[in-house]
Amino acid sequence: MTITEGQTAVAAFTPAELYARILRDEPLFILDVRNEEEFRRSPIEGRTNLTTVNIPYFEFIEDEEAAAARVPTDREIFVVCAREGSSQYVAGVLHERGYQARYLEGGYVSWGNFYDVRDVVAADWGRIVQIARPARGDLSFAVISGGQAALIDPMRHTEVYRDLVAAAGATLTHIFDTHVHADHISGGPALAEETGATYYVHAYDAIHPIDMLPAVIAYTHVQEGDRFQIGAVTITARWFPGHTLGQVNYRFDAPDGRSALFTGDGIFLRSFGRPDLGGKGEAWTPILYRSITERLPRMASDDTLILPAHFSTLDEGSAEGIFAAPFAEVRATNDALRPRDEAEFTSYVLSHLPVFPPEYVEIKRVNIGLVTPCDGTANELELGKNICALSNA
Numbered sequence: 001m002t003i004t005e006g007q008t009a010v011a012a013f014t015p016a017e018l019y020a021r022i023l024r025d026e027p028l029f030i031l032d033v034r035n036e037e038e039f040r041r042s043p044i045e046g047r048t049n050l051t052t053v054n055i056p057y058f059e060f061i062e063d064e065e066a067a068a069a070r071v072p073t074d075r076e077i078f079v080v081c082a083r084e085g086s087s088q089y090v091a092g093v094l095h096e097r098g099y100q101a102r103y104l105e106g107g108y109v110s111w112g113n114f115y116d117v118r119d120v121v122a123a124d125w126g127r128i129v130q131i132a133r134p135a136r137g138d139l140s141f142a143v144i145s146g147g148q149a150a151l152i153d154p155m156r157h158t159e160v161y162r163d164l165v166a167a168a169g170a171t172l173t174h175i176f177d178t179h180v181h182a183d184h185i186s187g188g189p190a191l192a193e194e195t196g197a198t199y200y201v202h203a204y205d206a207i208h209p210i211d212m213l214p215a216v217i218a219y220t221h222v223q224e225g226d227r228f229q230i231g232a233v234t235i236t237a238r239w240f241p242g243h244t245l246g247q248v249n250y251r252f253d254a255p256d257g258r259s260a261l262f263t264g265d266g267i268f269l270r271s272f273g274r275p276d277l278g279g280k281g282e283a284w285t286p287i288l289y290r291s292i293t294e295r296l297p298r299m300a301s302d303d304t305l306i307l308p309a310h311f312s313t314l315d316e317g318s319a320e321g322i323f324a325a326p327f328a329e330v331r332a333t334n335d336a337l338r339p340r341d342e343a344e345f346t347s348y349v350l351s352h353l354p355v356f357p358p359e360y361v362e363i364k365r366v367n368i369g370l371v372t373p374c375d376g377t378a379n380e381l382e383l384g385k386n387i388c389a390l391s392n393a
Contacts, residue, residue, distance in 0.1 A: 010091045012105040013078060015114035019134055022046040022314065023321050031071060031101075033057040033081045033090050034108065042135070042384040044080065044111065047314055057086050064093050076100040083107045109379055111135050115160045120307070120324055125232040125254050127168070128307070130322060131160060137311045137386050138184055139323055141262060143252065146231020150174035151197075152250060152262045153309045156185040156378060158194060172197040174228055176235070178264025178309060179247040180205040180215075180367045182277045182360035183386035185378055189217045189369065202239070205246030208364055209278030215368035222248055238299045240266040242288025243273030243388070251299055260305040261327070267296065268308045269316045269325055271336045271389035276353050277360055289345045292337065302328035310386050336390060352390040 021028050025047040032039050032054045039054040059067040071077060077099055081087035087103035094101035104111060112135045121128040126145030132138070133155055140153040142164055149170040154161050154177075165172045172195045175188045180201060192199035200222040206215035224239040236251040243265045252260040265273030272292065275284035300306070304327045317323040331337055340348060359381050365371040366381070373381065 010088060010095050011102045012084075012088075013102045014105050015111045016116075018044070018078070018104070018111065019114065019116055019321075022050060022134075023319065025049045027051075027075070029053075029072065029075050029077055031055060031077050031079045031090070031094075033060065033079060033087060038082060038108075038383075042108070042112070044135070045313070045385070057081055057090060060090050060093055068094060068097050068099075071099065073099060076102070079103045080108055080111070082109070084110075112379065112383065113157060115155075115157065116321060117160070117164060118321065120305075120322055121258065121260075123254065123256060123258070125256065126230075128252070128260060129164065130307075130324070131155075131164070132321065132323070133184075134314075134321075136184060136382065136384070139307070139309050139311065141307055143230050143233060143235065144168045144170050145233045147171060148173045148231045150176065150228070150230045150235060151188070151191065152176045152307075153178055153181070153264060154187040154191055156187045156190070156382075158187045158191050161187065161191060162194070174230065174235075175199045176222070176237075176248075176250055176262075177201045177205075178249065178262060178266070179244040180364060181265075181309075182364050183310075183357075183388050184382050185363060185373075186367045189219070189367075192218065200237075202246030202248050204241070205244050206368060208368060208370065209244070209280065210361055211365065211370070213368075213370055215370075217369035238295070240264075240291045240295055240299075242266070242275050242284055242291045244278060245284070245287070247273070247291075249299055251304075258305070259301065259303070260307055260324075261300050262307050262309075264309045265388045266291065266308075267306060267330070267337070268310055268312070268334075268389050269306065269323060269330055270312065270334050272334075273388055274353055274390050275349065276356065277364075277388070281350060281353060285346050285349045286342060288349070289342050292345075300327040302326060306330045310388055312385075312389055349390065354387045354391045357387065 027049045030052040079087040079091040084107040091101040091103040116132045129142040131140045143150045149165045203221040222237045226237040228235045234253045238249045240249045250262040275288045
């Protein structure tokens with residue numbers, strides 16, 4: 001079946017609408033018609049009122065009636081496929097059979113590349129802005145003060161960040177990657193080229209941990225204790241090795257006494273970054289232990305806001321989709337941070353490592369300039385939720 005001129009048009013829905021409904025925890029029924037492997041690797045996740053059913057597209061091609069019979073008739077159906085045309089086709093099949101059906105504009109790629117931008121803090125001195133990519137559980141941040149802007153862990157769609165900085169009437173001056181990421185392609189080097197801002201990363205991360213090849217991107221080595229002035233606020237680099245050898249947390253201090261810690265993959269709200277993505281889990285676990293037990297208490301006070309680079313579930317954030325919490329709360333509720341001696345910690349970490357995604361090795365190559373993928377390949381590399389944290393299983 002095709003939707004031809006003269007037939008009733010089937011309405012689309014946008015990624016922004018989808019995310020807004022998910023955050024409000026409205027009853028939502030998603031019919032995902034991708035193949036089973038794609039669905040398993042990257043399902044659309046939400047809160048308690050999201051229901052998702054996977055009926056592959058080819059089943060509607062082979063037997064429309066049988067496939068449609070598996071879809072409820074008493075609610076609006078949101079159809080998702082890898083391609084917009086495929087989801088539009090299935091929505092059309094359902095629409096002709098009397099269903100309330102809509103399709104995802106742009107296909108799943110549009111959801112995978114959707115960014116949500118909202119303020120974490122707004123004050124007289126400026127703003128901390130969260131830029132989230134909910135399909136992947138990725139978080140990045142902007143600090144804007146006094147006409148200057150700094151970015152922490154920007155992702156690959158650089159126009160999102162350029163638009164944000166321009167709308168704020170600011171100039172991008174500093175770009176910080178807390179580490180060389182394995183789960184997604186960084187926008188830091190590209191933004192530095194596009195804007196002239198300085199790109200900072202620790203030199204330990206400018207060597208591929210498995211290939212042992214040096215970076216071919218332009219970067220400035222950041223070291224423990226380096227201080228940067230962004231308008232009225234100060235950002236201080238605090239070395240936090242373990243997830244990677246070059247992981248750096250960035251301490252933020254404002255003139256009104258507020259503090260925050262951009263923790264990258266060092267500490268999450270409910271877990272911490274796994275130490276094995278460089279292929280050296282046993283060797284790096286004791287380093288991570290010392291960072292958590294010795295370095296972290298010197299970086300954050302109880303009221304310091306923890307701002308991580310990832311989340312695993314939406315329940316980690318507020319109803320408004322903000323992923324931040326005071327350090328005292330994180331310490332009290334993050335079971336992964338409960339006191340353990342080094343032997344207990346090592347046993348806990350090495351027994352909770354999720355599968356090692358092979359594409360993470362290639363993403364590391366991309367992020368230090370050894371490989372330059374096309375957009376299609378970049379989408380494939382980044383498909384699915386990040387798994388940089390320890391498993392809760």
